[in-house]
Amino acid sequence: xxxxxxxxxxxxxxxxxxxxxxxxxxxxxxxxxxxxxxxxxxxxxxxxxxxxxxxxxxxxxxxxxxxxxxxxxxxxxxxxxxxxxxxxxxxxxxxxxxxxxxxxxxxxxxxxxxxxxxxxxxxxxxxxxxxxxxxxxxxxxxxxxxxxxxxxxxxxxxxxxxxxxxxxxxxxxxxxxxxxxxxxxxxxxxxxxxxxxxxxxxxxxxxxxxxxxxxxxxxxxxxxxxxxxxxxxxxxxxxxxxxxxxxxxxxxxxxxxxxxxxxxxxxxxxxxxxxxxxxxxxxxxxxxxxxxxxxxxxxxxxxxxxxxxxxxxxxxxxxxxxxxxxxxxxxxxxxxxxxxxxxxxxxxxxxxxxxxxxxxxxxxxxxxxxxxxxxxxxxxxxxxxxxxxxxxxxxxxxxxxxxxxxxxxxxxxxxxxxxxxxxxxxxxxxxxxxxxxxxxxxxxxxxxxxxxxxxxxxxxxxxxxxxxxxxxxxxxxxxxxxxxxxxxxxxxxxxxxxxxxxxxxxxxxxxxxxxxxxxxxxxxx
Numbered sequence: 001x002x003x004x005x006x007x008x009x010x011x012x013x014x015x016x017x018x019x020x021x022x023x024x025x026x027x028x029x030x031x032x033x034x035x036x037x038x039x040x041x042x043x044x045x046x047x048x049x050x051x052x053x054x055x056x057x058x059x060x061x062x063x064x065x066x067x068x069x070x071x072x073x074x075x076x077x078x079x080x081x082x083x084x085x086x087x088x089x090x091x092x093x094x095x096x097x098x099x100x101x102x103x104x105x106x107x108x109x110x111x112x113x114x115x116x117x118x119x120x121x122x123x124x125x126x127x128x129x130x131x132x133x134x135x136x137x138x139x140x141x142x143x144x145x146x147x148x149x150x151x152x153x154x155x156x157x158x159x160x161x162x163x164x165x166x167x168x169x170x171x172x173x174x175x176x177x178x179x180x181x182x183x184x185x186x187x188x189x190x191x192x193x194x195x196x197x198x199x200x201x202x203x204x205x206x207x208x209x210x211x212x213x214x215x216x217x218x219x220x221x222x223x224x225x226x227x228x229x230x231x232x233x234x235x236x237x238x239x240x241x242x243x244x245x246x247x248x249x250x251x252x253x254x255x256x257x258x259x260x261x262x263x264x265x266x267x268x269x270x271x272x273x274x275x276x277x278x279x280x281x282x283x284x285x286x287x288x289x290x291x292x293x294x295x296x297x298x299x300x301x302x303x304x305x306x307x308x309x310x311x312x313x314x315x316x317x318x319x320x321x322x323x324x325x326x327x328x329x330x331x332x333x334x335x336x337x338x339x340x341x342x343x344x345x346x347x348x349x350x351x352x353x354x355x356x357x358x359x360x361x362x363x364x365x366x367x368x369x370x371x372x373x374x375x376x377x378x379x380x381x382x383x384x385x386x387x388x389x390x391x392x393x394x395x396x397x398x399x400x401x402x403x404x405x406x407x408x409x410x411x412x413x414x415x416x417x418x419x420x421x422x423x424x425x426x427x428x429x430x431x432x433x434x435x436x437x438x439x440x441x442x443x444x445x446x447x448x449x450x451x452x453x454x455x456x457x458x459x460x461x462x463x464x465x466x467x468x469x470x471x472x473x474x475x476x477x478x479x480x481x482x483x484x485x486x487x488x489x490x491x492x493x494x495x496x497x498x499x500x501x502x503x504x505x506x507x508x509x510x511x512x513x514x515x516x517x518x519x520x521x522x523x524x525x
Contacts, residue, residue: 004221004257005172007041007101007141007203007229008034008244010275011056012073014235015045019281024056026278031060034232035068037271038264039244041099043071048091057095071099071141076129079117083132093136100133101174103143106161107150119157123164130168139171141227143205147175148182151190162198172201172227177216180209180239188219195224203227206242208234213242218250221257232275233287245272249289253316262320269322289321296326347382357382368469368478368497368504376492376515377508383518392517393449395510396420396427400437400502415440421448438464438505449513458487459516461509466501483508487516 011027014020022030027044034042044060045053060070072095077086092100104126105111111122126142133140142165144150150158162173175194177187187204195202204220204227206213217228228251234243245268251257252265269290276283285293295318318324360381361371371378383389397420417440418431430448434440442461449456463484480497481504492515496507 002257003226004251004259005041005203005227006039006244006248006259007043007071007227008039008068008231009043009073009205009229009241010034010231010235010244012043012045012053013237013241014231016237017235017240018237020235020279022279024052024059027056028059028063029278030232030275031063031065031068031070033271033274035063035065036264037248037267038067038260040068041071042068043073043101044095044097046073047095048074048088054091054095057097061096069099069139070097071101072097073101073103076102076104076125077132079115079121079125083128086129089129089132092133093138097138099139099141101141101143102129102133103145103176104129104161104165105146105150106144106158106176107146108154108157110146110150123160126161127164127168130165130170134169140169141172141174141203142170143174143176145176146178148177148187148190149179152186159194159197162194166198166200170200172203173198174203174205174227174229175220175225176205177207177213178205180207180213182212182216183210184212184215184219187216188223191220191223191225201226203229204242205229207236208239208242211239213240214246214250217242217247218255221251221255233272233281233284235275235279243287245290246288249316249321253320265320266322289316290323292326294318295323347379353385357385360385364497368480369495370480370497371495374482374493374495374508374511377494377496377511380494380511380515380518391514392423392453392522393514394422395445395506396422398441398444398506400441402437417441417444419444419448421445423449423452437502438509441502441506442509445509445513453517453522455520455522456513456517459485459513460487461512462486462491464505466504469497479504481505481508483512485512485516492516 011022011030015022031042031044044056047054047057057072072092074088074092077083077089083089105115105122108119111117111119115122130140130142144161147158165173175191191202191204202225204217204225206216213234217230221228228247230242230244230247231240232244234240248260248265249268251259272287272290273283283291285291288294295314314325364381398417400415400417402415414433415437416431416433417437418429419441421428428448430444432440432443432447434443446456461483465482467480469478469480478497478499479501480495481501482493482495484491484493492512494508494511494515496504496511498504498507
């Protein structure tokens with residue numbers, strides 16, 4: 001079976017994405033996780049460009065990589081100087097990595113208009129730089145920048161750039177679609193020609209300007225490329241790099257290439273979310289293979305099919321990539337979908353009860369509720385519909401007052417909430433102040449409940465989202481509030497809807513506390 005190498009550039013090209021700034025410690029963490037995933041090369045950064053990357057390579061020497069080889073990135077020598085005098089090439093050697101990747105121009109117009117040098121000098125820069133690095137015993141990859149655009153501008157010169165690198169001993173020439181605008185059929189045609197024209201391995205580095213980066217990468221492999229570059233989650237400048245997550249899954253599951261082991265493939269979702277977390281970016285729920293919605297089913301027909309035969313509406317088994325099937329409950333769901341969703345949550349219902357729940361969901365969604373992302377509220381809806389359910393508490397009344405506080409040198413808004421809560425046969429009146437009406441209401445309710453349920457101290461609100469449901473109604477519009485809570489071990493989401501934002505917030509907040517108490521088996525005192 002043909003071997004295809006995975007070269008990950010998250011730590012270098014991926015960090016050029018807007019909104020990403022990784023510390024050295026962040027990069028070390030991600031490098032370890034990439035090694036667990038089984039990529040063959042990890043591009044750590046550009047040691048000649050900034051102190052952070054130089055420090056990374058110093059500290060990376062202490063990392064014990066089991067699967068990957070570390071690569072340093074740089075450029076060919078500058079025009080008009082000798083390779084021995086180029087500080088960028090010296091920085092690559094000093095980085096101490098077994099692999100170096102150098103980028104050079106492969107587009108004649110870039111050579112003359114951007115580098116402002118001659119075609120011949122650029123070829124010399126490529127060949128001499130590769131030869132110099134090879135003389136130091138390094139594996140050398142040559143990234144041919146703007147190769148595809150350069151090929152269509154001057155085919156012969158673009159190929160000469162590759163041949164200069166190959167003759168100098170480059171272990172792989174990597175064809176870069178730097179602007180990301182080449183279409184897939186053109187990538188296949190050009191790569192196939194290059195494979196026959198150069199006497200070394202051929203790789204692909206695709207960008208996503210035309211939303212074709214992954215497709216172009218796969219086409220390049222079909223045409224004979226044996227080295228693929230990409231970044232986790234498609235991170236990178238402009239529209240991003242080819243998504244290494246999708247590349248791995250497609251090469252392994254669709255093209256039958258054992259680029260990683262089955263065990264490593266099952267880490268795909270974990271790695272994707274880990275890198276998102278370290279980069280402080282929200283995971284993309286619709287990301288193929290690993291997104292939370294990648295195998296989520298909402299419509300009744302789909303949910304019923306998947307419940308009977310998972311293959312019917314899923315192109316792969318989500319467990320293969322460490323993901324899972326999810327069933328979403330909404331007005332589109334049939335009883336099959338509700339049954340599947342509740343079983344997923346560990347709640348058994350029969351077909352008749354499922355039908356009743358579907359009707360309840362339809363009524364609630366007509367009032368602005370949405371249970372897709374609020375599974376805790378859905379479970380409470382089911383429990384409340386059953387005879388004999390006793391909630392751990394009930395809110396009988398509340399009032400929230402806001403006032404502007406004039407203190408020395410400040411003009412702050414202060415909110416005060418007064419609540420009347422029933423716990424069993426006892427009614428408790430409490431009041432509390434807070435930073436805004438929702439915070440005050442939360443504080444007052446907790447104050448009332450903690451004397452009965454001290455363990456509620458562990459529950460914290462971690463996210464609060466408000467969405468206007470019918471914006472055409474202006475200030476009279478209905479709102480939907482989603483609250484995410486945690487006890488430090490698990491998280492759950494609840495929903496409330498009303499024309500009054502404070503009432504919607506209360507409904508979501510009350511569900512959050514009630515859900516946690518019910519799941520812990522709390523009983524009325």
